[in-house]
Structure formats: C-alpha cells, structure tokens
Amino acid sequence: MTELRDHLMALADKAVAAGDGPRHPAPHPVNAIMTSHWTEAMGDRNPAYTGQDAVAPPAMIQVWSMEGLSRDPAKEFRRAMDDVFDALDQSGYTGVVATNCEHTYHRYLSMGEELTSSTRMLDMVGPKRTALGEGYFVTWNVTWFSGDEPVAEMMFRLLKFQPLRPVEKVKREPYPLTPAVNGDTRFFWDGVRQGELRIQKCGACGELRHPPGPVCPSCRSAERTHIVAGGTGTVYSYVVHHHPAVPGRETPFVVAVVELPEGVRMVGNIVQYPIEDVYVGMPVRVTYQEMDDELTLPMWVPIQEAV
Amino acid sequence: MSSLSGRTAVAGIGATEFSKESGRSELQLAAEAVFAALDDAGLSPSDVDGMVTYTQDSNDEIAVAREVGIGDLSFFSRVHYGGGAACGTVLHAAMAVATGAAEVVVCYRAFNERSGRRFGQPNARLSGEPSSQGLEMSWHVPYGLITPAAWVAMFARRYMHQYGVTSEDFGRVAVAMRRHASTNPAAWFYGRPITLAEHQASKWIVDPLHLLDCCQESDGAVALVVTAAERARDLRRSPAVIAAAAQGSGSGQMMMTSYYRDDMSGLPEMGVVGRKLWEKSGLSPSEIQTAIIYDHFTPFVLNQLEELGFCGHGEAKDFIQNGGIEIDGHLPVNPHGGQLGEAYIHGMNGIAEAVRQIRGTAVNQVAGVQNVLVTAGTGVPTSGLILSQG
Numbered sequence: 001m002t003e004l005r006d007h008l009m010a011l012a013d014k015a016v017a018a019g020d021g022p023r024h025p026a027p028h029p030v031n032a033i034m035t036s037h038w039t040e041a042m043g044d045r046n047p048a049y050t051g052q053d054a055v056a057p058p059a060m061i062q063v064w065s066m067e068g069l070s071r072d073p074a075k076e077f078r079r080a081m082d083d084v085f086d087a088l089d090q091s092g093y094t095g096v097v098a099t100n101c102e103h104t105y106h107r108y109l110s111m112g113e114e115l116t117s118s119t120r121m122l123d124m125v126g127p128k129r130t131a132l133g134e135g136y137f138v139t140w141n142v143t144w145f146s147g148d149e150p151v152a153e154m155m156f157r158l159l160k161f162q163p164l165r166p167v168e169k170v171k172r173e174p175y176p177l178t179p180a181v182n183g184d185t186r187f188f189w190d191g192v193r194q195g196e197l198r199i200q201k202c203g204a205c206g207e208l209r210h211p212p213g214p215v216c217p218s219c220r221s222a223e224r225t226h227i228v229a230g231g232t233g234t235v236y237s238y239v240v241h242h243h244p245a246v247p248g249r250e251t252p253f254v255v256a257v258v259e260l261p262e263g264v265r266m267v268g269n270i271v272q273y274p275i276e277d278v279y280v281g282m283p284v285r286v287t288y289q290e291m292d293d294e295l296t297l298p299m300w301v302p303i304q305e306a307v
Numbered sequence: 308m309s310s311l312s313g314r315t316a317v318a319g320i321g322a323t324e325f326s327k328e329s330g331r332s333e334l335q336l337a338a339e340a341v342f343a344a345l346d347d348a349g350l351s352p353s354d355v356d357g358m359v360t361y362t363q364d365s366n367d368e369i370a371v372a373r374e375v376g377i378g379d380l381s382f383f384s385r386v387h388y389g390g391g392a393a394c395g396t397v398l399h400a401a402m403a404v405a406t407g408a409a410e411v412v413v414c415y416r417a418f419n420e421r422s423g424r425r426f427g428q429p430n431a432r433l434s435g436e437p438s439s440q441g442l443e444m445s446w447h448v449p450y451g452l453i454t455p456a457a458w459v460a461m462f463a464r465r466y467m468h469q470y471g472v473t474s475e476d477f478g479r480v481a482v483a484m485r486r487h488a489s490t491n492p493a494a495w496f497y498g499r500p501i502t503l504a505e506h507q508a509s510k511w512i513v514d515p516l517h518l519l520d521c522c523q524e525s526d527g528a529v530a531l532v533v534t535a536a537e538r539a540r541d542l543r544r545s546p547a548v549i550a551a552a553a554q555g556s557g558s559g560q561m562m563m564t565s566y567y568r569d570d571m572s573g574l575p576e577m578g579v580v581g582r583k584l585w586e587k588s589g590l591s592p593s594e595i596q597t598a599i600i601y602d603h604f605t606p607f608v609l610n611q612l613e614e615l616g617f618c619g620h621g622e623a624k625d626f627i628q629n630g631g632i633e634i635d636g637h638l639p640v641n642p643h644g645g646q647l648g649e650a651y652i653h654g655m656n657g658i659a660e661a662v663r664q665i666r667g668t669a670v671n672q673v674a675g676v677q678n679v680l681v682t683a684g685t686g687v688p689t690s691g692l693i694l695s696q697g
Contacts, residue, residue, distance in 0.1 A: 177453065179445030182437035211446045211567065237465035237571060239457055240514035246429045249451040252511075257461060257566045265567050269450050280468045297449055 011084045012124035018080035023116035026064045030056050030113045055108040061152040065117040081121040093160040100157035117144045135161025175291035176247040184214045187226055193296045197229040197286050210264035231286040233258040240275055254278055271299045312587050315401040316539035316546035319348025319532035320659040325650030328422040329526035337366045337417035338374035340528035348532040349543030357382035357409030359399045361392040382409035390684025393654030394692040398552035400533035416655040417528030425524050429453040447564050456521050458563035460513040463606035469572040470621035478506035480605040481519045483633045488648025491670045496648045520605040522646035529655035547665040548697035551588035555579030556688035563686045577614040580691040588693045592617045597664050597673040599657035599681040602645040607685040634671050642671035654683045661694050
C-alpha cells in the first residue's frame with residue numbers, strides 16, 4: 001500500500017517539477033460563430049457579445065482550447081501529469097469526478113485572437129477516504145495566452161478514486177396502490193415499463209379498446225394485438241383529491257380522464273403543473289413515472305400552448 | 308306472463324338507532340332491526356321463510372335467522388353492487404313471494420360503517436386480485452382514484468362542464484337534505500340545518516365535491532318485511548304496495564367508474580330502472596308525490612332526477628332551484644333528510660321512509676301521498692321501486 005503510494009507520489013512530484021508545459025495552439029481563433037452558439041445555449045443575452053465590437057464571454061475560455069469530438073491521435077499531446085493519471089488508472093483508481101474549478105480572467109478577448117494554452121500540475125493529495133471510495137485529489141493550472149500575454153487562468157481539481165464495490169441496489173419502498181394484472185391486461189403494464197402507451201386492438205376487426213378485455217365486443221374475436229398510442233390527449237374530466245389521505249400519495253393531487261385522439265379514454269394523474277390551472281379540454285402528453293422497482297405508471301403533463 | 312305490479316307489499320319496517328358507534332356487532336344490529344320489522348308487521352319469526360340482503364352485508368342470512376329464531380328458509384338471495392342493491396332486495400323478495408318461492412321475506416342491511424370498516428377510506432386491496440372487478444379497479448386505484456367521493460367527483464366535473472352546473476347547485480341539494488333532517492329526531496343531523504354559504508365554505512374532499520356534498524358514515528341497521536299484498540292488508544299496518552321494482556345496469560357499466568361511455572354526464576343505469584318502473588307501474592313522474600333519491604353525493608341527485616324523467620337532461624339545476632326538492636317544493640325529495648342528513652344505511656333507510664310516507668306516519672309528512680319512488684346507490688348497477696297506497 002505504502003509502496004503504491006510512494007510510486008504515485010513520485011510520479012506526481014515529477015510532473016509538478018516539470019512546471020509549465022509547452023503552449024498548445026487553440027484549434028480556432030476566438031470567433032463570433034462559436035460565441036453565438038455558446039451564448040444561445042447559456043441563455044446569455046449580454047449585448048457586449050454581439051455586433052461590431054463584440055467580445056467573447058470570459059467564461060467561454062475553456063471552449064477555445066477544446067479539441068473537438070474527433071481527435072486526431074497524431075496531433076494529441078501528452079501533458080506531464082498524464083503519466084500520473086495512467087498510473088492511477090492502472091492501480092485501480094479508475095473513477096473520476098471533478099471537484100473544483102476556478103477561473104481568473106485578465107481581460108476580455110476580441111474576435112480573431114489566436115490563443116495558446118499551457119498546463120502545469122500543482123499537486124496531488126491522498127489517498128483520502130471519500131463517499132465514492134478511496135482516491136487522490138489532483139490539481140492543475142491552465143494558462144491561456146494571446147501572443148505572450150496571459151489572458152486567463154483556470155485552477156482545476158479532480159478526484160481519481162477506486163470505485164467501491166457496486167452495492168446491492170437499494171430496493172425502493174413498494175408503492176402500495178398496485179394494479180391487479182392478468183393475461184388480458186399484462187401487455188399494457190409491460191408497455192408502460194418500456195415507455196409505450198399501448199391500446200388493445202382487435203386482431204380481427206381492428207377495433208381499439210380501453211380498458212382492454214379478452215373478447216372483442218364488436219366481432220367476438222379473442223385475437224388481440226395492440227397499437228402504441230401517439231401519447232397525446234385532452235383532459236375530459238378531472239378531480240383534485242384532498243381528503244382523506246391516500247397511501248403512497250401526497251395530497252392534493254390531480255386525477256383525470258384523458259381522451260386520446262385514437263378514440264379511447266384513460267385515467268391518469270396530471271403532474272408537473274399547478275393544480276389550479278388544470279381545466280377540461282387541456283391538451284396533455286404522456287410521461288412515465290417509476291413508482292417502485294416493479295410498477296411504472298403513465299402520467300400526463302400539459303402540452304404548453306405557444307405564447 | 309303476469310305482472311308483479313300490485314301483488315306484493317312492504318308490511319313492516321324496523322331499524323336500530325343511527326349512530327357513529329353502535330357499540331355492538333353488526334349481527335346484533337341486523338337481529339334488532341329484523342325483530343323491529345316483524346313486530347311492526349305483527350308477524351313472528353316463525354312466519355319468515357325467505358331472506359334477502361346485499362352481497363356486501365357481513366351477516367349471513369342463516370346467522371341472522373339463528374339469532375332471530377327464524378326456522379326453515381325456502382328462499383335466500385343476495386343483491387350485488389354496493390348500495391345499488393337497496394331496492395333490488397325488495398324486487399327479489401317480491402318475485403319470491405309472487406312466485407310462491409316464499410311467503411314472508413325479510414330484507415335487511417346492517418353495518419358499523421362508521422365505527423367499523425369505512426367505505427370512504429382508501430382500500431388498496433380494491434385492485435388487489437385479478438377478478439373482473441379487481442381488474443376494473445386497476446385502471447383507477449393505482450392513480451389514487453380510490454374513494455367513492457373521487458369516483459363521483461369525476462362524473463360531477465364533466466356534468467358541470469357539459470351543462471353549466473355549479474357547486475352551488477350541488478349545495479342546494481345538501482341544504483334541502485339538512486333542512487329535512489333538522490326536523491327528524493332519528494336523523495344524525497337533527498336540529499342542525501345548513502346554509503348554502505356553509506356548504507360553499509366547507510373543506511374540499513375531492514374538488515369539485517365539498518365536505519357537505521358527501522353523505523355521512525353511519526352505524527345502524529334497517530329491515531323490511533315483504534309479503535303478498537292481500538296478506539299485508541290483514542296485518543297490523545296499512546300496506547305499502549309494490550307497484551314496481553326494477554334493477555338496472557347500462558352499456559359499458561362499471562363499479563363507480565363508467566368513464567368510458569360516449570357520454571359521461573348521465574347515469575344510464577338509472578334510466579334503465581326508470582323506464583322499467585314507469586312501464587310496470589303504469590305511472591308517470593307527475594303522479595309521484597315524493598321521491599327518495601339516493602344521495603350519497605349531491606351531484607348524482609341531479610342526474611337521477613333527469614334519468615327518471617322528472618326533468619330533461621341538464622335541467623335538474625333549474626328543477627331544484629327555489630327549494631324545488633324541499634318539503635314544500637314541487638317534488639319533495641328525501642323528507643327524512645336522506646343519507647346526507649338522516650343516516651347512511653346504504654339506501655335501506657330510504658325505503659323505510661317511503662313506507663312511512665305511504666302510511667302517513669312520517670315526521671316530515673308530505674300531504675296526499677299516493678305513490679313514492681325510491682332509488683338505490685348510483686354510479687353502480689342500481690335499482691328502484693315505486694310504493695303505492697292500497
């Protein structure tokens with residue numbers, strides 16, 4: 001154990017001693033297109049990031065030196081601390097979780113600036129016992145340069161850990177309101193577990209039917225198939241349950257009769273919506289909720305109407 | 308085939324007190340009510356040869372017979388579907404008497420519905436077994452749609468939406484029932500009338516139903532004695548002749564959750580009952596002086612008035628305006644206070660009230676009663692009855 005630690009620490013010391021790594025050029029200059037995508041994704045509407053004299057959002061700094069998805073192995077560069085990471089992986093510290101990230105910005109970046117970045121390992125601490133398992137905290141610094149001028153820095157720390165042996169999955173508290181299921185209805189419950197809202201369809205005459213049953217009342221056929229519903233509907237009627245308390249449920253809650261465009265009705269809960277805003281005729285779509293390890297129930301959420 | 312109409316009668320009625328905690332077993336309640344009904348009719352236990360109750364009653368016919376001292380039974384039957392059985396017990400008894408299967412049949416319902424198993428409380432076992440009813444419940448119970456109030460509220464919301472009915476319209480039913488109960492010493496709500504404002508202010512049970520839209524939960528028992536009309540005329544009391552009795556179930560019927568029919572704003576099973584009652588009795592709604600309309604929840608009183616033809620579909624809200632169903636209205640409904648006001652004995656106490664109205668002995672007696680219509684539990688397969696002078 002001590003031997004392993006000594007070996008890992010020696011590698012870490014070496015990487016720290018190596019100091020600043022070489023400056024690697026960013027794949028693209030600071031540019032408006034990338035900035036536009038980033039601000040849109042972040043919902044950042046600061047006008048400083050658009051127009052003639054646009055600057056790049058400082059928090060984007062890491063974006064400029066990212067390699068992209070299809071890396072060219074020939075162009076890959078190794079950092080001094082990659083030897084440390086390889087050794088940790090080989091010693092069973094395969095888990096990784098980022099724990100800290102601090103940015104420092106020296107100035108705004110303008111469009112067209114070409115950046116380089118350099119990495120320096122700061123330290124490694126460990127082994128530490130954590131909730132995830134035993135591991136080492138590795139900390140490094142990245143500095144971005146425009147020409148020779150440092151423009152931003154980042155301190156990054158992560159935990160490399162030995163994942164604890166996967167624990168037996170904790171059984172969830174069984175949901176008390178279970179449906180009775182038999183051969184006539186199992187297809188429905190199997191369906192919701194797979195994220196499918198199934199409607200029984202007569203194998204002979206094609207009539208759709210919910211709730212399902214063993215014999216088609218239209219043509220007497222016992223041949224049964226099903227279709228998968230489109231997953232939308234409208235509230236045909238609904239109630240808000242307040243009293244008495246219902247096992248497995250928090251009151252108040254909404255139960256609705258939902259009319260499906262396929263021509264059948266189903267009962268289900270309206271969820272993720274203010275109770276007082278539910279109304280007859282409200283458009284909804286299906287979602288699924290795991291109630292316990294066995295049971296999944298279809299539920300309904302409103303389809304937000306365009307503002 | 309000969310008609311049942313007019314051939315049989317209710318010759319005796321009996322009941323225990325109505326309470327929230329009877330303090331005795333359901334079997335004892337049943338025995339007490341049967342004794343009272345036989346005493347009322349002037350018959351003895353040895354005269355009884357038939358018994359009918361609800362499938363939900365926990366007292367076997369033979370157990371009640373043992374307690375009461377009833378000997379040989381040549382007819383016993385049970386009627387299914389909760390409170391929908393009420394008038395059905397009288398239909399079964401009348402058929403047995405008319406066909407000679409039995410001569411004197413006792414119908415009874417006894418429970419500690421408040422101090423024992425309360426129907427208003429969630430019961431996860433409703434969807435526990437893959438029986439046809441368990442499977443039916445399985446489309447509803449997992450979503451927490453598990454109490455009678457909730458099942459009825461779902462119909463009520465659609466009915467409100469379709470016909471512009473309001474919670475205040477439901478409230479007018481509650482106010483009428485509590486007004487009647489307030490002058491009935493046997494009623495739990497004796498001396499306690501309510502206002503529409505109190506109805507509106509009462510807490511939500513299952514929106515759109517307030518607390519005061521829901522009937523009470525009661526302990527108690529009621530029994531009836533059914534025999535041939537001819538024999539009844541020679542007994543202690545003037546008979547309440549069974550002019551018609553019927554059961555009814557509609558297309559797409561379920562227990563409380565018939566949400567999959569084209570129209571969800573009516574009670575077609577009560578329409579079936581109504582058509583049978585009018586056809587068999589030869590009577591029409593205008594010939595009914597007072598009606599006992601099953602009132603476990605206020606909205607279904609409106610639906611029933613429509614299904615029975617007292618008014619058109621969607622018109623009940625107007626029919627009940629201005630005290631229309633109160634004791635001095637154009638159709639007094641539940642002069643005893645109904646299940647909202649008197650007690651919830653699964654509709655059996657309503658049949659007893661109908662008999663009193665025919666006899667002219669009710670505490671809130673309607674003048675000139677010739678014919679009384681009675682209904683049973685709604686939202687389920689149900690039943691109805693017309694009792695007449697004679």
